[in-house]
Amino acid sequence: MKVPDTSNCLYLNQSMNLVECRDKCLRNCSCVAYANSDIRGEGSGCALWFGDLNDLRTLPDAGQDLYIRVPASELETKNGRKIKIGIAVGVTIGVLCGLVLVFFLVRKGRTRSILKDRSKEEQEEDPKVPLYDLSVIVSSTDNFSHKNKLGEGGFGSVFKGTLENGQRIAVKRLSSGSGQGIKEFKNEIALIAKLQHRNLVKLQGYCIQNEEKLLIYEYMPNKSLDFFIFDQTKKRVLDWNTRFNIILGIAKGLLYLHQDSRHRVIHRDLKASNVLLDDEMNPKISDFGLARILGGDQTTEITRCVVGTYGYIAPEYAIDGNFSVKSDVFSFGVLLLEIVSGKKNRGDQHQNQNTNLIEQAWNLWIEGRPLDLISEDLKESCNGSEALRCIHISFLCLQQHPHDRPSMSFVIMMLDSEICLPQPKQPALFVGEYYSSLNKSNLISGNELSMSILEAR
Known part of the structure; x- marks a missing residue:
């Protein structure tokens, strides 16, 4: 600046520095500005101005620093605005940060709660089942040796194995081309682990490793029911x-699934x-890969993917899902006829016939010769009244409409007592024709595998 007119200026000691000059000005209430009196070199001396600052102007290329005293009130106003703005910004940022923190904590709490609930549900849905290492199973089955093969079904093969502790196991090895994926696999694990009944097979563990999906069951030395009833010798x-x-x-096992277990299965x-069949020929229902749980009071469900x-398969399921x-x-009604007759409801013996086992049995029933259905090997040991009652019950189970079929609790009551049985209506005979049309369209496999109308197994 060009310093103000010096008419109101007081020059002090030329040896004073700028700090000392500032102190002198602040000590005198009338001092309104100060500057070095000698601007040569680094500047020295002290010049104080009192009263109005006249002839004060800016010089673009020359001049010197002038320090002007400003009223405290003016400084407080300017600084106050800055402080208020700073406080406002700070408070706003603080509030926003607080809201974000609260949102995060609430969400974290909900997430923990959800995860906790999920964990509880998963523990309920997936009870503790031993997880076996693949090397243990490979060793126990002699690398899935053919000599240890117990059978083969729609989802793969079953092998006999012996663990190091001498325990015998049955290993269900799902084939890579089977229709049972991880969902069905986990479904079977979750279901069987929760179901405890003497007529249901017991799950010992499982293995998921190197593309292998294995289910380890208790070993059934007598294999499956079809191994006996459809073999002319066995x-x-x-x-x-x-x-x-x-x-x-079998009826008691189904009753447990439908009514007495934690879920309606x-x-x-x-x-x-x-x-x-175990070593005492007690039956145990197995293979829950296709099983479904009905929730609450639900008694029926519709699916677009029919499997079985x-x-x-019942007609309402085959046609409407x-x-x-x-x-x-x-x-169960079909299985009941097969056990009594020793014949399959479908098979090579019916390829050249227009009737299946259900229709053959019904024809004999209306002709008054139902006991002719009984397998020849049972003639000597057969209890005629019990066999007749079983055939009668099978027809009640095979009724066309679901509401006409008895519950499994009533089936057991009819099997276990001498109560008078209701007269059956004609069973669902047309199912055979329906299956035949499916077979012609190559939607059903030609062996004992399960089938799916919409998704092949």
Whole structure:
């Protein structure tokens, strides 16, 4: 600046520095400005101005620094604005940060709660089941040796194994091309682990490793029911009392699934090959890969993907995808006829015939010759009244409409007592024609595999 007119200026000691000059000005209430009196070199001396600052102007290329005293009130106003703005900004930022923090904590709390609930649900849905290392299973089955193979089904093969502690196991090895994926695999694990009944197979553990999906069951030394009843030689092992006990055991297993377990479970694939026999020929229902749980008071469900096995599927399920506990009752009715007759509801013996086992049995019933259905090897051991009652019950289970079929609790009551049985209506005979049309369209496999109308298994 060009310093103001010096008429109101006081010059002090030329040896004073700028700090000392500032102090002198602040000590005198009349001092309004100060500057070095000698601007040569680094500047020295002290010049103080009092009163009005006249002839004060800016010089673009010359001049010197002038320090002007400003009233405290003016400084407070300017600084106050800055402080207020700073406080406002700070408070705003603080509030925003607080809201973000609260939102984060609330969300974190909800997430923890959700995760906790999920964890609880997962613990309920996936009970603790031992997880086996693949090397242990490979060693126990001699690398899935053919000599240890117990059988083969729609989802893969079953092998016999022996663990290091001597415990015998049955290993269900899902084939890579099977229709049962991770969902069905976990479904079977979750279901069987929760279901505890003497007529249901017990799950010992599982293995998911190196593209392998393995289920480890308790070992059933006598394999499955179809291994006996459809073999001309082995069927003789099963006398009538044994077969009747098997029928009753299967019925009790289904009753547990439908009514007495924690959940209402629909098996959806009940057949002779899915009934295993222990060393005392007690039946145990197995293979829950297709099973479904109905929630609450739900009694029926509709699906677009019909799965099951050719010859055992109820008509309302095969056609409309409508399944319920009565769908299992229908399958039980088919199985009941097969156990009594020793014949398959479908198979090579019917290829050149227009009737299936259900229709053959019904024809004999209306002709008054129902006992002619009984397998020849049972003639000596058969209890005629019990066999007749079983055939009668099978027709009640095979009724066309689901509501006409009995519940499994009533089936057991009819099997276990001498109560008068209701007269059956004609069973669902047209199912055979429906299956035949499916077979012609190559939607059903030609072996004992399960089938799917919309998704091949």
